[in-house]
Amino acid sequence: MLKLFRIDDRLVHAQVVLGWGREIRPDRILVADDFVAADEWERNIYTSAVPSEMKISILSLREAVDQLKTGIFDSERVILLVKGPKDALRLLELGLRIEEINVGGMHFSEGKEKILDNVYIDEDDRKALREMVKLGVTLEARALPGHERVILNSKIV
Amino acid sequence: MTTNKKYREMLGLIVTHGAFARELLNTVKQIVGNVDCCRALSNTGVSDDVLVEKIRNILDEDKERDTIVFVDYFGGSCSMNCLRAVKGYDRALIISGVNLPIILDFVTKQGTMDPEQVVDNLIRRGQESVRIIDM
Numbered sequence: 001m002l003k004l005f006r007i008d009d010r011l012v013h014a015q016v017v018l019g020w021g022r023e024i025r026p027d028r029i030l031v032a033d034d035f036v037a038a039d040e041w042e043r044n045i046y047t048s049a050v051p052s053e054m055k056i057s058i059l060s061l062r063e064a065v066d067q068l069k070t071g072i073f074d075s076e077r078v079i080l081l082v083k084g085p086k087d088a089l090r091l092l093e094l095g096l097r098i099e100e101i102n103v104g105g106m107h108f109s110e111g112k113e114k115i116l117d118n119v120y121i122d123e124d125d126r127k128a129l130r131e132m133v134k135l136g137v138t139l140e141a142r143a144l145p146g147h148e149r150v151i152l153n154s155k156i157v
Numbered sequence: 158m159t160t161n162k163k164y165r166e167m168l169g170l171i172v173t174h175g176a177f178a179r180e181l182l183n184t185v186k187q188i189v190g191n192v193d194c195c196r197a198l199s200n201t202g203v204s205d206d207v208l209v210e211k212i213r214n215i216l217d218e219d220k221e222r223d224t225i226v227f228v229d230y231f232g233g234s235c236s237m238n239c240l241r242a243v244k245g246y247d248r249a250l251i252i253s254g255v256n257l258p259i260i261l262d263f264v265t266k267q268g269t270m271d272p273e274q275v276v277d278n279l280i281r282r283g284q285e286s287v288r289i290i291d292m
Contacts, residue, residue, distance in 0.1 A: 009204065009205065010205060010234045010237075012232070012237075013232075013233050013234035013237065014174065014230050014232070014233035014234065017232065041244075045237055045240055045241075046237075048232065049231075049232035049233075049236075049237060050232070051232070107202065107203065107204035107205070107207075108202060108203070108204060108207075109204040109206065109207060
């Protein structure tokens, strides 16, 4: 069962396993990322980053949706992570059903516009976020569970 | 009898969440005085790619010295990006779980023994300093 669907360009890191981990107590972290899934070295460093009480799956976007659809994770508390809005949108296009997406970490880099302290976007990001709003998704920006929930839907038009 | 053997100088690069690296280094300076064998970086507000680039720039600037990269939390983004940054560099190694005794040990021992010995020493120092104090 998906407890959190999060956009975070760092994927597995301390804020996720500790900050969200202590609130959600996930059984599994599911990383959906085509690049990481195809790169053994990257897979290994993310696998080593997960505490022993959590399992990790690192899958391509398509595999992630396929596996979620089979229901094999239904008995587990799952945090699903993608690096950016384009990947999140792709999961929805591939048939993932979700009402809310947490926009957790989109760090500054050259040419990105600041929306919030932890959310910087470029035009491609904006397009993908808008598409998700059209699909009826609530985009809530929050780095950690105890932070204020900021709804992005009206901020990215 | 003292020897005049010259040991290689080393660089310590502390990479942490928030202001921990900077303040750790400031604290070390309060204890031992000026320190020019250590630098500090934070991941706060910095994308992964930029952090990797900053680390590599420091490694490239300092080609003469072997570098120990100290990170705060194994599995956090600092440790992940340090791993990415040192990939392909044979003069750098990463130690996680940095604490004050480790950096104090590093700044006082580096340059006085072989780099391998410095590393062994400060891992032992860091581990020994985490203990229940019961006298």
